[in-house]
Amino acid sequence: MSNQPPTPLFLERRSYRRRRLMDALRLLPLVGVLLWMLPLFWPSEAATDAALEPVPMSRAVIYVFLVWLGLICAAFALWRGLWSDETPDKDAA
Amino acid sequence: MTSINQLIGISLAYVAFLFAIAFFAERSAARGRGGWMRSPLVYTLSLSIYCTAWTFYGAVGYAARSGMEFVTIYLGPSLVMLGWWWVLRKLVRIGRAQRATSIADLISARYGKSNLLAIVVTVMAVIGVTPYIALQLQSVTLSLTVFSGPEGVRDPLNQASAAFWVAVGLALFTVLFGTRNLNANERHSGVVMAIAVESVVKLVALIAVGVFVVWGVAGGYGPMLERIDASPIGEWQMDRSRWVALTALSAAAFLCLPRMFQVLVVENENERHLQIASWAFPIYLMLMSLFVVPIAVVGLDLMPAGSNPDLFVLTIPLSQGQSGLATLSFLGGFSSATSMVIVATLALSTMVSNHVVMPVWLTTQGEGAQVSGDVRNVVIFARRASILLILGLGYLYYRVSGGGAALAAIGLISFVGVAQFLPALLGGLFWRAATHWGAVAGLVTGFAVWLYASFLPSFGPDAALSASVLADGPWGIGWLRPRALFGIEGVDPTVHAVIWSLTLNTTMFIAVSLLSFPSPLERLQGAQFVNVFEHSTQPREWNAALAASEDLMIMTQRILGAPEAQTLFRAEARRQGLSGHLPEPTQGFLQTLERELAGSVGAATAHAMISQLVGGASVSVQDLMAVADESAQILEYSNQIEAKSQELARTAGQLREANEKLTALSVQKDAFLSQISHELRTPMTSIRSFSEILRDTDGLGQVEKTKYASIIHGEAIRLTRLLDDLLDLSVLENGQVSLNLETGRLEDILEQAVVTARAGSAGQLDIQRERTNETQVLTTDLDRLSQVFINLVTNAGKYCDAQAPRLRIDVEADDVGMRVVFRDNGTQIPLGARALIFEKFARLNDKEGSGAGLGLAICREIMTRLGGDISYHPEPTGNAFVVHLPRDVALAAQ
Numbered sequence: 001m002s003n004q005p006p007t008p009l010f011l012e013r014r015s016y017r018r019r020r021l022m023d024a025l026r027l028l029p030l031v032g033v034l035l036w037m038l039p040l041f042w043p044s045e046a047a048t049d050a051a052l053e054p055v056p057m058s059r060a061v062i063y064v065f066l067v068w069l070g071l072i073c074a075a076f077a078l079w080r081g082l083w084s085d086e087t088p089d090k091d092a093a
Numbered sequence: 094m095t096s097i098n099q100l101i102g103i104s105l106a107y108v109a110f111l112f113a114i115a116f117f118a119e120r121s122a123a124r125g126r127g128g129w130m131r132s133p134l135v136y137t138l139s140l141s142i143y144c145t146a147w148t149f150y151g152a153v154g155y156a157a158r159s160g161m162e163f164v165t166i167y168l169g170p171s172l173v174m175l176g177w178w179w180v181l182r183k184l185v186r187i188g189r190a191q192r193a194t195s196i197a198d199l200i201s202a203r204y205g206k207s208n209l210l211a212i213v214v215t216v217m218a219v220i221g222v223t224p225y226i227a228l229q230l231q232s233v234t235l236s237l238t239v240f241s242g243p244e245g246v247r248d249p250l251n252q253a254s255a256a257f258w259v260a261v262g263l264a265l266f267t268v269l270f271g272t273r274n275l276n277a278n279e280r281h282s283g284v285v286m287a288i289a290v291e292s293v294v295k296l297v298a299l300i301a302v303g304v305f306v307v308w309g310v311a312g313g314y315g316p317m318l319e320r321i322d323a324s325p326i327g328e329w330q331m332d333r334s335r336w337v338a339l340t341a342l343s344a345a346a347f348l349c350l351p352r353m354f355q356v357l358v359v360e361n362e363n364e365r366h367l368q369i370a371s372w373a374f375p376i377y378l379m380l381m382s383l384f385v386v387p388i389a390v391v392g393l394d395l396m397p398a399g400s401n402p403d404l405f406v407l408t409i410p411l412s413q414g415q416s417g418l419a420t421l422s423f424l425g426g427f428s429s430a431t432s433m434v435i436v437a438t439l440a441l442s443t444m445v446s447n448h449v450v451m452p453v454w455l456t457t458q459g460e461g462a463q464v465s466g467d468v469r470n471v472v473i474f475a476r477r478a479s480i481l482l483i484l485g486l487g488y489l490y491y492r493v494s495g496g497g498a499a500l501a502a503i504g505l506i507s508f509v510g511v512a513q514f515l516p517a518l519l520g521g522l523f524w525r526a527a528t529h530w531g532a533v534a535g536l537v538t539g540f541a542v543w544l545y546a547s548f549l550p551s552f553g554p555d556a557a558l559s560a561s562v563l564a565d566g567p568w569g570i571g572w573l574r575p576r577a578l579f580g581i582e583g584v585d586p587t588v589h590a591v592i593w594s595l596t597l598n599t600t601m602f603i604a605v606s607l608l609s610f611p612s613p614l615e616r617l618q619g620a621q622f623v624n625v626f627e628h629s630t631q632p633r634e635w636n637a638a639l640a641a642s643e644d645l646m647i648m649t650q651r652i653l654g655a656p657e658a659q660t661l662f663r664a665e666a667r668r669q670g671l672s673g674h675l676p677e678p679t680q681g682f683l684q685t686l687e688r689e690l691a692g693s694v695g696a697a698t699a700h701a702m703i704s705q706l707v708g709g710a711s712v713s714v715q716d717l718m719a720v721a722d723e724s725a726q727i728l729e730y731s732n733q734i735e736a737k738s739q740e741l742a743r744t745a746g747q748l749r750e751a752n753e754k755l756t757a758l759s760v761q762k763d764a765f766l767s768q769i770s771h772e773l774r775t776p777m778t779s780i781r782s783f784s785e786i787l788r789d790t791d792g793l794g795q796v797e798k799t800k801y802a803s804i805i806h807g808e809a810i811r812l813t814r815l816l817d818d819l820l821d822l823s824v825l826e827n828g829q830v831s832l833n834l835e836t837g838r839l840e841d842i843l844e845q846a847v848v849t850a851r852a853g854s855a856g857q858l859d860i861q862r863e864r865t866n867e868t869q870v871l872t873t874d875l876d877r878l879s880q881v882f883i884n885l886v887t888n889a890g891k892y893c894d895a896q897a898p899r900l901r902i903d904v905e906a907d908d909v910g911m912r913v914v915f916r917d918n919g920t921q922i923p924l925g926a927r928a929l930i931f932e933k934f935a936r937l938n939d940k941e942g943s944g945a946g947l948g949l950a951i952c953r954e955i956m957t958r959l960g961g962d963i964s965y966h967p968e969p970t971g972n973a974f975v976v977h978l979p980r981d982v983a984l985a986a987q
Contacts, residue, residue, distance in 0.1 A: 037337065
């Protein structure tokens, strides 16, 4: 909309940091997709092709859950950085 | 071992506990003390109705069959929550802004509050979700049978009656807590609290079994990992297409499932809760799936071959003699099933009653909302009937399908069914050009493909579709085989259904949207949805003047209840500054009211009800054009008023100026009169005194007599000249002078003026002229012009105080005509006096007292009459008077 105030060219350091955190927040699901779709490249035909070393299930389980944990920690850290300073009193209202 | 009766007793006690929790939650919410219940924690836990009995029991079975693939069902929702900024944030904001009561309500509101669309979505949701409800009933009865004895001696009739009683219990709970309050925002504190508690129970149960399996059976973390690798699912096996498709599908279903919409959007109290749930809910999902693989591996290891892996969660503790743990696990599964059924039924019944029952009822009433009676009762009755209908359908489905393996597959099939809402939903949120007909076309296409390629074949050959159709396609057309559409074979049936249904759905949605044209209301709503973060005002217009407040009040009372409606109306009246309890039906109020009503009966119905009272069913193009016309007229009118007020302001300014001028003239006149009396009195005084001397003094000598008589004579001449000048000026000023136009050369005029002036006082003046420049021929009143020149030369002679007084007369051409410049070498006129020299009676000094101060005033008047001008310019060494003559004076004669 034309009547909106123009976006400032330079931001103060704090709001600049905040915007980059929001960028990271937006990118987070894409990182998740990338990491969780990585198993697509693991050899799945190991049973039929003896030349391929099969991936043990335990390693697969650990990988999937480590990615999960990492994403959750990242999401939590971003939330802390962006919103945790808001007063939680508003919840009760 | 816990007996079946004990188990039923425990279940009943648990259900009673849930009833109590829901009851107290409702009560404290009604007393306004429900703040703690509306915490982010409760919101996050309520989202866990995503994890149904299908995931509670089924995930282990799934893992036992296909390894890690089960986890895709959790990865999709985790990604959606982690990426809440993209979709959920907008969805929740819009849902709250529009007071959406269900996904059908939201989609219908987006596409011009179309009830057709709401009905399509409702029917699809009922068909897609009812089997899922049946699946929950099945899981509860199946888990009950585990406790009833060894396999083979179970009585199938018992199962059916157990399912029946479970359905009755759930219906009772949903009716009690789901339709207690028909409040404006359609939130259910009791239900949400109960499902939050249930979600804790199922998480604790699953983790307890997992911990028992890892540390109790397998002997710790390390041995567990070894055991996993040694198990039949110990090597990574995956169907890559299913890995991608199921992750995407579960993400889509998470957004589109009616029950998820209910807890995510409808029950959302605060957008901050969503922020917290964005990382908290993935934790829940991760914990729910953490022990699935260990349980499956240990189950495959311990349980006899051929036992149902779906029930490992129960059978492992039982086989290890842990009946307490098994009971807890049973309660976990029971919680998963019941919470899902309650919320799904609630969401579906809201849709059915708002979009099917209420519109039908309103139509059959003829007069619509204006009939007498309490509409609220009708709404609540419709809601309750819908709950019973949906649970009845679920039970019927369970009985008809026989509770076999066909039902177990329904989980994913149901997901594919509800995922058909995704294109219409996301398109509505992000694409303004998405139209009503596009949404209808996409939904119907996707749904038809889903029915044909996924739902109907799931019953097996010769159940819904004949074996020949499944094998060879209808009429033998191979391209239309339900599981190999367009001849593409070898694809996993679920992936096949996902790809074809969503592709065709999206294609139709986009194509029809591009081809069709949205109605005005649709376009307004589209802008509201897509730009929800930019503006939150409602552009819909009601012709409020037609709606009487009383009618609105009566209708609102019937939907919201009398006290709520009166409070609402009184608050609005107070806001408008009215003393009574009925506010003016302003646009803003009607929109608020519509939203309040939409919370109870859905957007489309609320819109229809208000439109019946207000008149216009919706804003048509004609209405908009009429409004535009009217605004144009108003604009024009206000422009006219503005022009008039500007004119008035101008006139007032002119009047003010005129008044100032008159005041100044009056002051000038007074000054003139006092001046003139002074000027006349001075010579009169000397005439009188000298004539008295002549008359009264005896013995005056001849010389003296002559001297006095000459003084009297001189004064009389001066007086005459003054009077002549005054007369002259008066004539000139009044414009009565008639110009005597003659033609003559400038040189002659100047010559005459110099001669005349020299005869007077300008005798010693050295006058320099450039006669070659004075050849112009002028047509003007030559006598008057000459009078000006004489005056200027005389003045120079009189006032030039230089040792050798000198006057230089130049004739120059300029852009407006020509000018005659008289430059002398006397003292400059002081700055302050320059503005005054052309005024009457303005004299620089009183030396000799010879002039009356009228000369330059007369000169200026003359020049004005002649169409020219006279001005003063200071020179470095003296003064210059410039006489401008207009071009026509100079040219006329040439």
